[in-house]
Amino acid sequence: MVEKLIQSYVSYIHSRFDVEKIDNDTFEIITPFLDRRNDHISFYLQKNGEGLRLTDGGEMLQSLSLDGLEFKSPSKRQELEIALNGFGIFKEQEELYIQTNSNDFAKHMHSFIQALLSVNDLFVLAHNKVTSFFFDEVIRFFEDIGVRYTSNIQIEGKTHLEHKFDFLIPKSKTHSERLIKILNNPKKENLQSNLFAFSDLPLQRRENTDKIIVFNDANTKINDALTQACKEVGIMPLIWSEKEKQKEYLVA
Secondary structure, eight states, rough: OHHHHHHHHHHHHHOOOOEEEEEEEEEEEEEEEOOOOOOOEEEEEETTEEEEEEOOOOOOOOHHHHHHHOOOOOHHHHHHHHHHTTTTTEEETTTEEEOOOOOTTTHHHHHHEEEHHHTTOOOOEEEEEEOOOOOHHHHHHHHTOOOEEEEEEEETTTSEEEEEEEEOOOOOSSSSSSEEEESSSOOOHHHHHHHHHHHHSSHHHHHSEEEEEEEEOSOOOOOOOHHHOOOHTTEEEEGGGGGGGGGHHHHO
């Protein structure tokens, strides 16, 4: 079951990437993942001597700036650093990038895409204004109700790809360990990568861990097909507006 899920994800991703040649040393890679504007996230692959460079050309931070989100305050800069450092991504002025080579290309491309998704999802747009970071909102709720958690967990999967999980709640006397990812932009294409991250967990952890995806429904109604897809592979969908129903489970 899980092996078929992983293979279906790989096949889906492979079929949905588009590559456009810019020049002999530069290619634009258009991913199947959507940003907050429902545009496909893209980046550039540049041949760099004997190595390779993955870069967004500064487009992600410039796009966020146009939407009113700039990383000028210490707290916002810290949020950005956390999102980038978790995947080993560097920032130079507005540009986000990572150096790699042919041997490590798949691993680093995976990390780079996940970093772009994380940066894109740093905020919640409400009434065309940036109101808060959804990640911070989840933390505030956890701390208000007394959840014991660790944030920004990095776990290597069976495929040797690194996956970042937003929260880990340790095992207690009454509940298994709980591993949580948050989905700020709840689209089918973006859910796929989260499902893959959970399915790629090492066998022992996958079987002994409660798996949770938190759906941010502040600005959109969650499609039942998304929550059903989670349930079919043993992942609990937690709709954020219904979080009060899960207080005892999260705290225990």
